[in-house]
Amino acid sequence: MSSVPTSSPPLHRLLAQCADAVQAVRDGHSLTDWLSRCPAELRPGAQALSFTVLRRLGAAQAVRAKLAPKNPPPRVDALLVTAIALLWPGETAYAEHTLVDQTVHAVRQRAANSAGFVNAVLRRFLRERDALVAQVEADPVARYNHPRWWQERLSADWPAQWQGLLDANQQRPPMTLRVNPAHGDAAAYLARLAEAGIAARPAGDLFPQALVLDEPRPVQALPGFDAGHASVQDASAQLAAPLLLGQRRPQDLAPGEDWAVLGAGARVLDACAAPGGKTAHLQELGGNALDLLALDADAKRLERVSQNLGRLSLEGSVRAADARDTAAWWDGRPFDAILLDAPCSASGIVRRHPDVRWLRRPGDIPSLAKIQAELLDALWPLLKPGGRLLYATCSVFKAEGQDQIDAFLQRHGDARSREFTRGAGHLLPLADNAAQEDAPRGAPAVTDGFYYALLQKSPSSAPL
Template sequence: MSTPSSPKAGGAPPLHRLLANAADAVQAVREGHSLTDWLSRCPADIRPGVQALSFTVLRRLGAAQAVRAALAPKNPPPRVDALLVTALALLWPGETAYADHTLVDQAVHAVRQRAPNSAGFANAVLRRFLRERDALVAAAEADPVARFNHPRWWQDRLRADWPDHWQALLQANQQKPPMTLRVNPAHEDLPSYLARLTEAGIGAHPAGSLFPQAVVLDEPRPVQALPDFDRGHASVQDASAQLAAPLLLGRVRPQDLSPDEAWPELGAGARVLDACAAPGGKTAHLQELAGNRLDLLALDADAKRLERVRQNLQRLALEGTVKAADARATADWWDGRPFDAILLDAPCSASGIVRRHPDVRWLRRPEDIPALARIQAELLDALWPLLKPGGRLVYATCSVFKAEGQDQIDAFLQRHGDARARQFDRGAGHLLPLAENAGQDLAPGAAAVTDGFYYALLHKS
């Protein structure tokens, strides 16, 4: 995997350098590496431009690879191929960030710097694409991978799980996601923070009544531009992710409760486990809503990612014990005191957040889904005995695959007779990133507000 190259000092980096780095990022993903990890090593002054280009390319990767194969059936060297694929994706109809001739010129410049003998070949391929673009695009889109820009197995799984929505889900993954904030009620309410955003010249609107703390920005902004972000007045968090804390704390009353059945909110001193806590958005949200009065333990198996949890809690002036541990290995970390409530935001395919992480579709393999489902089941079975009778566990995944959602919980309920899944009219079950998902109460025009999530609230009898 290549290392990101730094731009020359002074001025904006030239386009050919951005293209070269974006091509390296795409090639890293094709070799099985995380785009997030690669970008973390990209020089800060070119990272935004490289990220924007690589996101666009990864959303068009299936189509660009198909056209490259049609134009040059013999595979060029990997770094030349990655530059060609990058340029083809950015030359695709609808991508208008740069003029065609500028993009071709700068892409050929990048090839010439890396493989001088391939510059003429790259120039011929790209100029032929411009001449025959309509016909080449039409031919490529006859292939489902090129048409939908997702692996075939992914399309097949979505079609099986959501026969009425699978194409809409694939198309939703191609959209740029909104930037959504969670307003901290310890400082101010949502209307007042919206007013402060307006004063700062930042357009925003509420996400909808299902998400009482969620504000959607009209355009993404650096967090430094947000009013009092550094003082903890707001956090960046998708609206769907903001459902976990109120479900666990009892802010939402299940609709299947009998009239005389109590459903108390968790109070001060309640013992709560966040079992897979990193990067800490849900951890912090729990303490925000509870007034920082929970006895909260945040676990994660990744000690490096746990630092993000600590940073989040520190910025928001919130308390919590943070520990590196595999939640399944309870003998290594549990002190024997049962929990009132457990949040299990389980490792998953991330199939519900592809628009935010466009590399995920290309990194996952079909065998990953059953492997992840096994880990999810192991976590559920290991944590359930740690819950008090009468306690509650929220199981969450950022996935739209039923194997990681409803099928997982159906199997768990078969294994545990003392578990009951509580029912809600909204906010639980599979939440699809689609306007027609009736379970979501969204603001007008907010079809793309939410990511895809699954939630189940399990009650221990």
């Protein structure tokens, strides 16, 4: 069931906006960027509908092709596909006749001559829906609502889990908070949420600051949000700061592994920092006493880093630069620790960004892997001997995870990868990959898909 605001604008306007969003994605544009330009009063409803449609886009396009083999004009086609996806079994948030009527209304305002055609197609879909759904689900793109190349790559990387990963991407993700320890622990904030009538639960012992809400809420409804008492951040993303700073529990380390906790004054680089969630988490755990530099190539996105630090009353230097071009920004002082949250396919966060699967192309993965390798090689010399670098991607593709690190270790004899019993390596967004004891039956996985590798530089490595 799609969630839409109770005081929603007319449905035909939302459908038109949703169709425009779908067409923008089909034209290769980011849904996030498009929604940022959507009229404010329409944005919540348009986003809710477009998320549903993009999760069903493969199936809806296949049905439209059967019902209307000749392609309609793009804007009419987008409205047709939008309506079919919203009429899909299990997805209807409105009475069927209302959805059909309002779609036809939207078509009349854009292409009046096509209104009768759209009405006929949608009514035929409702009459023959069960048979059409069964027919198109024989096509893997319609069955899994992911491009075929994506399915093949997942199948090669995760032969036992690939279907589960595709199905997980169709779920709506939980809203997860990170409690700021400067204002109390997670148990205290959980009590504050309960007082505010907001149901939540701990994410599990691997994520001591994380609370999962039963239902998403506007951040303004969260106690103390504007004062920095909590932030919104997926549980997987909350593993980065404690991994880099050495604040994981001893039982999470593999036998024989140990390392010092980084303390006040440690020089830390967040190399691809925007929008700043992990940057802020580093300073939260570092007691706001790290010598922290947040770097990002996108000056506009860096504004979010400064805003996040400011809301949480945290310190840190923020600079716009390409981390690979070290001559342009590095002052020659080596770092104790570096966080490299590298640009990637975002294949691990598809449930939060359902457009990603339709925007990526097969050639993007080797191109992104090349950039990741360039970043690793450029930043490694900036570490002190004995320093550590945490490589992270929000990807489930091995080319951007374990394969990337295996190749790096071959190139750099002064590096080794630290070992953990859990909470590092490839983290898959499946329900059995994190503590779920208190989760409601059928709840989505607590974690998004991520990859983490903590690389240690040899103490005897020659400095620059």
